[in-house]
Amino acid sequence: MRRIKMEDVARKVGVSAMTVSRALKHDGVVSAATRRRILQVVEELGYVPDQIAGSLSSQRSGFVAVLAPSLNNPPLAESVHALAESLEEVGLQILIGYTNYETKREERLLTELLQRRPEAIVVVSDGHSPRSRRLMREAGIPVVQIWDRPARPIDNVVGFSNEDVGSNIVRFLAERGYRRLAYLGETNDEGTRGARRRLGFVREVERLNLGPVRVHDQAPPPITMLQARAALPRMLQRWPDIDAIVCVSDPCAFGVLSEAQAMGVGVPSQLAIVGFGDFEISRCCSPPLTTVAIDSGRIGHETGQLLKDMLGRSPVAMSKRVSRRVAIDAILTPRGTTRS
Amino acid sequence: MRRIKMEDVARKVGVSAMTVSRALKHDGVVSAATRRRILQVVEELGYVPDQIAGSLSSQRSGFVAVLAPSLNNPPLAESVHALAESLEEVGLQILIGYTNYETKREERLLTELLQRRPEAIVVVSDGHSPRSRRLMREAGIPVVQIWDRPARPIDNVVGFSNEDVGSNIVRFLAERGYRRLAYLGETNDEGTRGARRRLGFVREVERLNLGPVRVHDQAPPPITMLQARAALPRMLQRWPDIDAIVCVSDPCAFGVLSEAQAMGVGVPSQLAIVGFGDFEISRCCSPPLTTVAIDSGRIGHETGQLLKDMLGRSPVAMSKRVSRRVAIDAILTPRGTTRS
DNA sequence: CCGATTGATGTTATCGATAACATAGCTTGA
DNA sequence: TCAAGCTATGTTATCGATAACATCAATCGG
Numbered sequence: 001m002r003r004i005k006m007e008d009v010a011r012k013v014g015v016s017a018m019t020v021s022r023a024l025k026h027d028g029v030v031s032a033a034t035r036r037r038i039l040q041v042v043e044e045l046g047y048v049p050d051q052i053a054g055s056l057s058s059q060r061s062g063f064v065a066v067l068a069p070s071l072n073n074p075p076l077a078e079s080v081h082a083l084a085e086s087l088e089e090v091g092l093q094i095l096i097g098y099t100n101y102e103t104k105r106e107e108r109l110l111t112e113l114l115q116r117r118p119e120a121i122v123v124v125s126d127g128h129s130p131r132s133r134r135l136m137r138e139a140g141i142p143v144v145q146i147w148d149r150p151a152r153p154i155d156n157v158v159g160f161s162n163e164d165v166g167s168n169i170v171r172f173l174a175e176r177g178y179r180r181l182a183y184l185g186e187t188n189d190e191g192t193r194g195a196r197r198r199l200g201f202v203r204e205v206e207r208l209n210l211g212p213v214r215v216h217d218q219a220p221p222p223i224t225m226l227q228a229r230a231a232l233p234r235m236l237q238r239w240p241d242i243d244a245i246v247c248v249s250d251p252c253a254f255g256v257l258s259e260a261q262a263m264g265v266g267v268p269s270q271l272a273i274v275g276f277g278d279f280e281i282s283r284c285c286s287p288p289l290t291t292v293a294i295d296s297g298r299i300g301h302e303t304g305q306l307l308k309d310m311l312g313r314s315p316v317a318m319s320k321r322v323s324r325r326v327a328i329d330a331i332l333t334p335r336g337t338t339r340s
Numbered sequence: 341m342r343r344i345k346m347e348d349v350a351r352k353v354g355v356s357a358m359t360v361s362r363a364l365k366h367d368g369v370v371s372a373a374t375r376r377r378i379l380q381v382v383e384e385l386g387y388v389p390d391q392i393a394g395s396l397s398s399q400r401s402g403f404v405a406v407l408a409p410s411l412n413n414p415p416l417a418e419s420v421h422a423l424a425e426s427l428e429e430v431g432l433q434i435l436i437g438y439t440n441y442e443t444k445r446e447e448r449l450l451t452e453l454l455q456r457r458p459e460a461i462v463v464v465s466d467g468h469s470p471r472s473r474r475l476m477r478e479a480g481i482p483v484v485q486i487w488d489r490p491a492r493p494i495d496n497v498v499g500f501s502n503e504d505v506g507s508n509i510v511r512f513l514a515e516r517g518y519r520r521l522a523y524l525g526e527t528n529d530e531g532t533r534g535a536r537r538r539l540g541f542v543r544e545v546e547r548l549n550l551g552p553v554r555v556h557d558q559a560p561p562p563i564t565m566l567q568a569r570a571a572l573p574r575m576l577q578r579w580p581d582i583d584a585i586v587c588v589s590d591p592c593a594f595g596v597l598s599e600a601q602a603m604g605v606g607v608p609s610q611l612a613i614v615g616f617g618d619f620e621i622s623r624c625c626s627p628p629l630t631t632v633a634i635d636s637g638r639i640g641h642e643t644g645q646l647l648k649d650m651l652g653r654s655p656v657a658m659s660k661r662v663s664r665r666v667a668i669d670a671i672l673t674p675r676g677t678t679r680s
Numbered sequence: 681c682c683g684a685t686t687g688a689t690g691t692t693a694t695c696g697a698t699a700a701c702a703t704a705g706c707t708t709g710a
Numbered sequence: 711t712c713a714a715g716c717t718a719t720g721t722t723a724t725c726g727a728t729a730a731c732a733t734c735a736a737t738c739g740g
Binding site for chain 3: 711712713714715716717718719720721722723724725726727728729730731732733734735736737738739740
């Protein structure tokens with residue numbers, strides 16, 4: 001039993017395949033009566049259009065490629081979800097590649113995804129190899145880096161400066177009288193967003209002359225709650241006098257908080273803890289975590305809107321196109337793990 | 341500047357396009373020397389094969405469609421991630437659709453995804469409309485339902501019985517002397533997995549004669565930690581004498597735990613709490629949550645393996661193919677929120 | 681009342697790769 | 711020594727839709 005194709009529908013209705021094609025896209029100029037008959041026959045025969053053939057012919061894949069380290073991170077997952085919903089309105093689908101924070105993998109995924117002829121690339125802005133950057137730049141399609149605001153963007157950006165986030169947290173703590181700060185993050189040499197927050201931390205500690213830079217890299221990203229728990233005793237051993245720990249993420253901060261409570265270290269009386277991401281847990285735990293809130297849904301929506309604008313209009317030559325930057329707020333949100 | 345195609349490469353090397361095609365797939369029989377020259381020219385010209393054309397010709401899309409409520413749920417995200425990694429080995433990519441727990445959306449997504457001619461469908465086994473079931477059955481490709489073990493499966497299954505999970509928790513609590521149990525879950529009439537755990541709960545409470553059935557449906561899925569916090573006082577007001585709450589998920593259970601601690605309700609002395617999913621939080625909080633551990637990575641891997649088996653072999657007629665069931669363990673894991 | 685315009689539909693060529701078959705040169709073994 | 715088989719490559723047809731152009735009838739305005 002051969003698969004039904006457009007021509008089968010056309011024959012049964014008594015029109016040409018082209019008319020069926022037009023009836024199935026909403027833009028086609030087909031008489032109401034004809035369209036009705038066509039849709040009915042489509043239903044009867046259970047016809048499913050072959051978008052692969054359609055894409056080849058129209059030279060539009062209907063895909064947007066998304067590169068993310070993983071979607072095990074709820075805020076990231078939410079951005080992608082929101083992006084998918086936004087793009088759905090114009091019939092674009094998402095093709096996800098998981099980089100696992102490895103630039104080598106990102107390269108490989110990129111070459112694979114590009115074979116699908118995506119109409120745009122959205123990439124969570126962790127480190128990119130020169131080759132990846134070249135691939136993206138030469139792909140001839142819009143690129144959007146999200147969740148950071150890189151100094152030398154490839155094309156469009158929807159995000160905030162992770163480095164500034166790191167610095168701002170230090171200033172925030174300094175203003176509240178904390179003096180001996182430490183950073184708990186991930187081992188990584190490939191330029192993740194966490195690494196840039198760490199950089200901001202280090203720079204600001206140095207700028208404010210807050211003494212030695214204390215950075216503890218516990219494990220490769222993402223740091224789990226339990227890894228963070230394990231880190232606290234080691235950090236206290238290395239630097240017994242620290243009065244604040246800046247964590248790479250909320251789960252990490254929650255791990256530190258749990259361990260501190262287990263060890264009888266008072267939070268925030270003896271130790272301040274700051275997280276990042278405004279994960280659900282940060283509002284719900286006790287005391288609630290001081291953190292940095294990012295509107296992850298908005299990142300997805302803005303990215304979707306930006307792409308719809310760029311892909312919708314008449315084909316503007318890439319060379320003439322203007323890259324856009326959408327600033328997303330990163331709001332330092334004092335809660336219970338820092339004193340006022 | 342036209343995009344480079346296979347024939348451009350072929351011309352430059354001085355062979356036919358077919359030889360280039362063969363050189364680019366590892367299976368082709370091409371002399372080592374020719375292949376080397378071809379790969380070099382491919383690199384020089386920056387040729388990127390067009391998989392859309394390839395798929396149309398070979399009638400193999402290289403896609404597996406995945407339908408999930410959302411990936412904001414880390415265990416689900418992990419299953420999908422593991423599935424993607426498993427399928428990557430054979431060059432299959434994943435096409436995700438987010439149903440948001442709405443069967444109507446699932447239907448729509450299904451019709452859209454089927455136009456991409458996926459080679460298989462993986463679906464998180466929440467409720468499916470009759471139309472969805474028909475679409476899947478008639479698609480002529482393997483279907484895998486995951487994260488549950490439905491009574492009337494569509495085709496293959498990789499999962500565990502959510503209903504049994506609900507029942508087992510009740511028995512577990514009853515054995516430990518708990519008598520007045522309540523269930524905290526989601527408002528839903530479309531047959532989610534959570535609803536089936538609730539069903540198992542209800543059946544077992546009735547079977548064991550544990551008195552009135554206490555079910556509190558707080559909000560549409562997924563229940564957030566804060567919604568769960570808000571639920572506890574209401575539940576205690578409705579049923580002041582309950583001694584255990586079975587929660588639809590770990591985040592939900594964590595919310596209840598937090599609120600109980602805030603209200604001064606002793607856990608597990610006055611109130612037992614059971615979660616589901618073995619989320620990271622359940623190990624890290626204090627006391628750690630009694631929960632049901634699911635090996636979500638394994639679900640992804642097993643699904644990948646199953647699909648590789650089915651898609652790899654010579655084309656077996658769908659009618660002759662045997663549906664498979666892979667059982668995944670759901671391990672009730674006693675921790676600190678229930679007494680022994 | 682007729683040329684111009686509009687609306688609905690048909691025809692043909694094409695998108696870029698690959699399946700299937702064809703071929704030419706080379707080896708091999710009885 | 712030659713038929714049979716093998717290796718490496720070429721040729722042709724095809725996958726299923728859609729863009730672009732063509733056509734034909736109905737409508738309309740002066």
